[in-house]
Each structure stands twice: as structure tokens, then as C-alpha cells.
Amino acid sequence: MADPNEQPTCPMPRDKVVDRYFMEHRAKLLDVAAFLDRLDRSAAPESQDDDFRVEAMQRAIQLLIDEKGERAKRVLELFSDPTETPIEKAPMKGADGAYKPE
Amino acid sequence: MKYIDPHIHMVSRTTDDYQRMAMAGCVAVTEPAFWAGFDRNSAQGFYDYYVQLTDTEPKRAAQFGIAHHCWLCINPKEAEDPGFAREVIGLIPDFLDKPNVLGIGEIGLNKNSKNELEILEAQIDLAAQHDQLILVHTPHLEDKLKGTKLIMDAIKNHGSIDPGRVLIDHVEEHTYEHVLDRGHWAGMTLYPDSKMTPQRAADIIEMSGTERLWINSAGDWGCSDPLAVPKCQQEMKLRGHTTQTIEQISYDNPLKFLSQSGRFNTGE
Numbered sequence: 001m002a003d004p005n006e007q008p009t010c011p012m013p014r015d016k017v018v019d020r021y022f023m024e025h026r027a028k029l030l031d032v033a034a035f036l037d038r039l040d041r042s043a044a045p046e047s048q049d050d051d052f053r054v055e056a057m058q059r060a061i062q063l064l065i066d067e068k069g070e071r072a073k074r075v076l077e078l079f080s081d082p083t084e085t086p087i088e089k090a091p092m093k094g095a096d097g098a099y100k101p102e
Numbered sequence: 103m104k105y106i107d108p109h110i111h112m113v114s115r116t117t118d119d120y121q122r123m124a125m126a127g128c129v130a131v132t133e134p135a136f137w138a139g140f141d142r143n144s145a146q147g148f149y150d151y152y153v154q155l156t157d158t159e160p161k162r163a164a165q166f167g168i169a170h171h172c173w174l175c176i177n178p179k180e181a182e183d184p185g186f187a188r189e190v191i192g193l194i195p196d197f198l199d200k201p202n203v204l205g206i207g208e209i210g211l212n213k214n215s216k217n218e219l220e221i222l223e224a225q226i227d228l229a230a231q232h233d234q235l236i237l238v239h240t241p242h243l244e245d246k247l248k249g250t251k252l253i254m255d256a257i258k259n260h261g262s263i264d265p266g267r268v269l270i271d272h273v274e275e276h277t278y279e280h281v282l283d284r285g286h287w288a289g290m291t292l293y294p295d296s297k298m299t300p301q302r303a304a305d306i307i308e309m310s311g312t313e314r315l316w317i318n319s320a321g322d323w324g325c326s327d328p329l330a331v332p333k334c335q336q337e338m339k340l341r342g343h344t345t346q347t348i349e350q351i352s353y354d355n356p357l358k359f360l361s362q363s364g365r366f367n368t369g370e
Contacts (some may be wrong), residue, residue, distance in 0.1 A: 009308040011342040020340070021301070072302065076276040080247040081214070090213035093137075093179050095243035095296075 032061075056098035103348065105331050106130045106356040106368065109208070109237070109271055109289060109318035112159055112170065113151075119321070119328045120166040126332040130169040130368040132360060133159065134208035134237050137179040139323055148176065148190045156200040169369040171360070173207030173237050174198070181212075181221035191224055198232055204363040205229065207237025208271065211249040214241060223256050230262040235363050238270045240277065242296050250277045254284050267362055271318070272297055278306055282314055287359050291320045292330035300334035304341060307351055316355045 010017065039054065060075045068074070081099045104127045112120070112133050123131075133155060135148075142148055155172040163170035174197055176190040197203060206229040211218045229236045236257070241249035250270065257263050265285030273281055273288045274297070281288040290303040303317050319330035327333070331352055338348045360366035 010305075011308075070275075072305075073275040076274055077247065079244050080276065081244050083248060084251070086214050086216045086219050086252065088216060090182050090215040090218065093212065095213075095241070095245055097243050099244045 052100045053096060053098045103127050103332070103335055103345070103352070104129050104370075105335060105352040106132075106360075107319055107321075107328075107331050108132045108269075108316055108356040108360065109134060109291065109320050110328060111136055111320070111322035112163065113154055114323040115321055115328055117162070117165070120163060120168060123328055124166040124168055126329055128168055128331075129370055130171065130356075130366075131163065132171040132173065132204055132237075132356075132366075134173040134239070135175050135177060136208055136239075136322065137177045141180055145186070145189045145193060149193050152193065152197050156197055156202060160202050167369070169367060171202045171204050171366060173205050173235075174203060175206050175209045175225055176221065177208060178210050178212040178218045178222065178239060178241075181218045182215065184217050184220050187217075187221045188224065191221075191228060194228060195232065198234065201365060204360060204365060205235030205237060206232075207235075207269075208239040209236065210239035210253055211241050212239075212245070214245055214249045214252055219252060219256065222253065223260070226257055226260050226263065230260060235360075236263065236268045238268060240270060240272045242272075246272070246274065247276055250280060254280070254286070257286075258284070266314075269316075269359060272320070273306075274298060275302070275306065278310065278315075282310065287314045287316065287355075290315065290317050292317060292334055293320050293326050295325070300330065300337040303334050304337050304343075307338070307343075307347075308341075312347060312350045312355065314355070314359075315351060316359070317351055 056079055060078050063074050063078065064071055079098045107128055110131050110133060112131060135151065135155060152174055155174065159172070160170040174194050176187050181187045206225055209222055209225040211222060226236065238253055240246050240253065257268060269287040269289055270281040271289035272291045278288045290306060291297040292300050292303060307315060317331055317334050319328055320326060321328035335348050335352055
């Protein structure tokens with residue numbers, strides 16, 4: 001939860017923030033819920049490995065409710081490649097959305 | 103409310119987009135050289151692209167009262183063949199005197215590979231040799247944090263680049279502080295799915311202030327919105343931000359950074 005002693009940086013009152021953004025994010029939350037349900041209902045995977053992207057998403061969801069703040073930043077850091085040196089060769093042009101451990 | 107879109111790929115957009123942008127208040131755009139969605143298989147392909155950026159596109163923009171400027175480079179997605187990339191880099195100096203060229207960009211990294219880094223360093227050096235501004239593309243998604251750090255280290259290690267003449271684009275919540283702490287400018291790209299929303303950009307502005315920050319649409323051939331900048335203006339207005347703050351992030355800041363080129367003008 002936000003520190004009540006910290007100066008607010010959003011000029012909009014909290015109740016107005018809820019009024020304006022709740023319905024949109026309710027819909028986005030339902031999209032996430034439906035995606036997880038769809039995974040449960042889906043056919044057997046072609047690969048036996050647990051998908052690293054889904055595992056990352058499940059850990060990210062835990063961050064949303066840990067009441068530690070800076071959620072967007074920490075979710076992005078969780079999805080990020082933690083290594084620091086350049087790789088030998090680009091394996092592809094696109095990105096996966098989450099870091100795949102070696 | 104007038105605005106500048108400092109990063110948009112108008113070669114991918116129709117004149118309908120130019121018309122709507124002009125009606126929404128756009129007075130100027132800057133267009134970095136980028137990946138076309140396929141790998142060009144000859145240096146001549148890049149030469150023709152540079153002609154399009156420096157000659158054809160400014161004329162198309164002018165029909166709608168929008169001043170068009172560009173940046174030149176070989177993008178990181180086409181940097182895995184260093185020999186070919188260096189051949190392309192060799193073409194760039196002949197275009198740097200064109201009146202709408204602002205600098206070298208959008209250089210950067212894609213998958214954070216050694217070849218990409220080698221070509222990034224070569225283009226940083228090119229910018230230094232010709233006293234050009236630099237516009238940086240940071241990698242997508244899970245590659246962004248690592249790539250941003252590698253890019254900024256490469257710039258710092260060159261030793262001759264003024265950090266204030268570098269715009270690091272596509273920042274997100276986990277990278278913007280790193281960029282600003284190094285003295286660079288930071289661009290927030292309002293691009294669906296893989297980058298940022300107008301709402302999150304407004305959040306970062308509220309947390310960071312407006313210093314050395316700008317917003318852009320990076321509208322291109324993918325799912326993107328050439329009106330993302332005015333939508334962010336609207337978002338900020340609805341939250342209660344002042345006209346001065348909104349103008350600073352969408353007009354004054356791009357004007358300040360880009361004017362360092364000595365060439366940027368809005369035609370107003």
C-alpha cells in the first residue's frame with residue numbers, strides 16, 4: 001500500500017482514479033483469468049517442459065498482491081533477462097516476453 | 103494542442119494518417135531508419151531507403167503542413183552480419199548534409215548479441231566523428247533491461263559522447279531511471295502490447311517529473327497508433343495536469359532536444 005506520509009504525485013483524487021480506471025482494468029483482469037482458464041482446458045502440450053512464460057506470469061501475479069509498491073517496475077524486472085554479457089549470436093529477431101533460463 | 107511526434111515511421115503510414123495527425127495538432131515528426139519487416143539483401147536497398155527518408159517523405163509530409171526530419175543508421179535487427187553492416191554504414195556520411203537529417207538513429211541492440219554490439223559501437227563512433235545526435239532503440243520485452251545497460255555502457259566507453267545529446271527510446275518503468283541517471287534523455291513509446299500505454303506514460307511523468315522526457319508513437323507497419331501522442335495529451339488533461347506540463351512533454355522537450363542538431367524546425 002502507498003505510504004500515507006508520501007506526497008501524492010497523481011493530481012487525481014484516489015476515488016476519481018477508481019471511477020475512471022476500474023472498469024477497464026476489471027476487463028483486463030478478466031482477460032488474464034480467462035487466459036489461465038484456457039490453459040487449464042487446452043489439449044496436451046507438444047513439449048513436456050513447463051512453459052517458462054506461464055511460470056513467469058504466475059510469479060508476476062504474486063507481485064501484484066504483495067503490497068510492496070513499484071509493481072509495474074518489479075513485474076518488468078521479473079520478466080527480464082538478468083544476465084549482463086552479450087550473447088554469441090542472435091537466435092531470432094523477436095522476443096518471448098519472459099526470460100528463458102538456460 | 104500542437105505536438106511533435108519525435109519517433110514515427112511515416113514510410114509505413116498512409117496519407118490518411120498524415121491528415122489525421124495534422125488535424126490532431128502535429129506540426130513536426132522525426133523518423134528514424136528502422137527494420138522494414140524483412141532483411142534488405144543489399145547496401146543499395148539501404149541507399150534507396152535513405153533517399154526515401156531524406157527526399158520523398160519530407161515532400162509527402164509537407165502536403166499536410168507537417169515538417170519531416172529523419173535519422174540514419176543500420177538498425178540492430180540487420181546487424182548480425184558485421185561486414186554487410188559496415189558497408190551500409192559507409193553510405194551514411196553522404197547523406198548527413200541533407201537538410202532534414204538530425205543524427206544517427208535508431209541504433210541500439212535487439213537480442214544483445216556481440217555482432218549487434220560491434221555495429222552499435224561503430225555507429226556511436228560515426229556519430230562522434232560527424233558531431234551528430236544519437237537516437238537509441240532499446241530491445242523489446244525481456245531483453246530491454248540488459249540491452250539498455252549494454253547500450254549506455256557502450257556510449258560511455260566511447261568517451262566522446264555528451265550524454266545530453268543521446269535520446270534512449272522505448273523506456274519503461276524498469277529502465278527510465280537508469281537512463282535519466284546517466285544524463286541521457288528518455289523516450290516513452292506509446293505502442294500497444296510490447297511497449298507502453300498513454301496511462302503508464304502519464305504515471306511515469308507523475309513520478310519522475312518532465313525533465314528530459316518525451317513521448318512518441320513509433321507508428322510503423324505493425325499494430326500501432328499514429329495518434330498515440332495526442333491521446334496521451336488527453337489522458338494527462340483528464341487527470342488534471344496543466345496545459346504547461348502537457349505542452350512540455352509533447353512539444354517543448356522534443357523541440358529542446360532536437361534543436362541541438364542545428365537543423366530541426368517545426369515550420370511554424
